[in-house]
Amino acid sequence: MLDMYDFNNDIWLCHSFRGQCFNFTAFQPAINTLKEVESFLSQNPTEIVTIIIEDYVHTPKGLINLFTSAGLDKYWFPVTKMPKKGEDWPTVTEMVQSNYRLLVFTSIASKESEEGIAYQWRYMVENEAGDPGVKQGSCPNRKESQPLNSKKASLFLQNYFPTYPVEDDACKEHSTPLAEMAGTCYKAAGNVMPNFLAVNFYMRSDGGGVFDILDKMNGQTLCGCNTVQACQAGAPFGSCKNVAVPRSPPTNNMGSFTGSVQFSSSASIVHCPNCLLFKLFYFSLMVFLLLLR
DSSP states (O other): OEEEEEETTEEEEEOOBTTBOOTTTEEEEHHHHHHHHHHHHHHOTTOOEEEEEEEEOOSTTHHHHHHHHTTOGGGBOOGGGSOSSSOOOOOHHHHHHHTOOEEEEESOTTHHHHHOOEEHHHHEEEBOOSGGGGSTTOOOBOTTSOOTTOSSOOEEEEEEOOSSOOGGGHHHHTTHHHHHHHHHHHHHTTSBOOSEEEEESTTOOSSSHHHHHHHHHHHHHHHSSSSGGGOOTTOOTTOOOOOOOOOOOTTOOGGGOOSOOBOOGGGGOOOOTTOSOOBOOOSSSEEEEEOOO
8 A cells, every 4th residue: 555646756655645745744756665566576476466556646657657667567467357347356376377466556547547557446345444444343434435345346455553553552453353343344345354454563462463363364265264274275165174273362253254255266276375465565554464365
């Protein structure tokens, strides 16, 4: 998740306001971070990265030229091949074989036709960010987003971080409250697990934490088990190995999901040593994690 602006006759990463980047809010030229992404993809040929741009770039063809200059065009997932009406995406294996390992989304609709960059809200639903996204028992969609249970978009991003992040509070946030909110948003989305989970201070927790919850969510989606390690290659959905479940807070209610989990064809990839596919390159305090579907 990257905020990009026109700044100093270039395109910069900048966390700013009113659509304008300032010296005191600018981070660095975007090309620097994108070259890190290119290096990561080059060195990890089975990994997939998604970049979602909060887009304030008005330079004509500015973004597509930027990604090409960073050497990322060779990994680009073509917008013409993206499912437009909520259909399944290709499997992870198919994406790797085609080398379509970079998905890029913009917040400006016109850039889909002008630059071939996918318009985020055509493909993705998202709950409210900030304080509304951490209010227990409620998982409202962002105003830009279709309803979370819409069948017209096939990707789901769950936000879970307060408006004003406090590192010391993250230990509590990433334990039972995050597990409970995962269940709430699952139900709000029509019994569909998110593909992405956005949090602050992902390494901090009082219990199993973000990675434990991701493991459980991936297990539910991939094979109907309470952990990815319980999935068995070639076994029917819901056939689980007897494995030790990672330690979680005692009141964790991640097991309270009811009904069948909706999953796309990529769930057929049961041998999944890296179901947590990536940590997104992000210049702020948030990490953005992909859940396999």
